[in-house]
Amino acid sequence: MKNLVLLMLLSIIFARCSAGKVIKSNTEEMKTTTTTYQPTAKLQTQNGREMLVGTVAYDDILHYFENWRTEDAGIVLDQPLIDRIKAINEPIDVVCYLGTWCEDSRNGVPPFVRAIREAKNPNIQLTLIAINREKTEPESLLENGIERVPTFILKQNGEEFARLVEFPMQENFVLDFVEIAGY
Template identity: 45%
Template sequence: MAAMLMLLSCASRTYHPQTSIVEMDGEKMLVGPLVFADILHYFPDWNTVYEEAEVPTDLVQKIQAINRPLTIRIFLGTWCGDSRDGVPPFMKILERAQNAHLRVELIGVDRQKLDPDGLAIDYHIERVPTFIILENGSEIGRMVEFPEKTFAEDLLDLLAQSNDE
């Protein structure tokens, strides 16, 4: 009985990815709708950036204070250094903030900036990462490739500007 419980407890700790890794031109990547945990599972360098990312308390509090429902659609390349450097810190801050008003969708693209569902074409994605902020299904802004400050701070600036309009 004890051996069976130990076996079950070990099995419950095994991670089961929801996204399959693909190989394109000899390079492994994730394309299409993604789960962030899968990126961390398949790409250790993304996990390192995530673990080392600083999470300023004041920034978390500002993200927690967002009280309008938003979808943040992030187009990224798991092969892309800019995506690797920008997306994990942003995700870590959002995870700490636990704001139910914010819904994140991750879409992986290949090197041609294409995904199986054609969303990258629909949104005219030319560089990654691209963060598209949607409110009630309409785009209110986007952040492309490099943040002015950090992507989390730029999100707050973008929302402040959209409130002023």
């Protein structure tokens, strides 16, 4: 009888151990598939500094720059502001010029991007354009008179109606945006 109880106990222990290994294996596999990101932008090196130039995805910035990931991870979203963004019922295009090398961009852009993403408002289209340190690339920055970053250009029907430059007027660019948009 003791042998039978011992055998059953060992069977349960081994069954649980092997089940744990399967779960661990599946978890490791899931981590691999969820953390693999294929950037769309190519990293450039200018004067010994790495940066992105041109139209970029926010995830590209996070992929290449740990300091941006750190900033992004510390963001606490303000739900009342998110609700105000959700309420915007007219199309607004936001073109944000930024420098991946720029501390002001690193401080101001992540909260804005995260708020726009969280709101999931189809009326708001956000385009991120990274510029080089000399502020000579891409060409569109010269065409739009960009001198400082970050610069958020707000447009309706293709016409610029507001611009937020380098530092927010209030607490942050998200609050500036909803105030200017009238929501």
